[in-house]
Amino acid sequence: MPKSRPFHLTQTPTTNFRHKKMSGDLVLITGGTGLIGIKTIHTALKAGYSVRAAVRSQAKADAVLATPTVKAINPGSRLTFVIVPDILARQGLR
Numbered sequence: 001m002p003k004s005r006p007f008h009l010t011q012t013p014t015t016n017f018r019h020k021k022m023s024g025d026l027v028l029i030t031g032g033t034g035l036i037g038i039k040t041i042h043t044a045l046k047a048g049y050s051v052r053a054a055v056r057s058q059a060k061a062d063a064v065l066a067t068p069t070v071k072a073i074n075p076g077s078r079l080t081f082v083i084v085p086d087i088l089a090r091q092g093l094r
Contacts, residue, residue: 024078030054030087033064041079042069050078056085 004082031037032053041064044051057059061081064070070079 024048024050026050026052027083028052028054033060034035038064038067038069042073045070045073045078050080050082051075052082054084054087055081057083 025048025051027053028035029040029044030053032051034053037053040050041053053061053064055064060082061083064081065079078083
């Protein structure tokens, strides 16, 4: 089995994967409202992925959409959110 390489934010997700990416593949990003999360959302959208970001509230989702790097991409329906007030709760991510 080939050894995997670490993913760096300067790479697009497709440069690190050994399989062929299908256009519009959906990825879930937790922590999407933080500095690294925003960068990850931006990188995934630019690479052609659809993104679902887990956020704690609608206000946090609105803040992500208002970020200049996300607005510049104009993700439309390729960026969706799931509100998870407590990810550690028993049914947090169902």
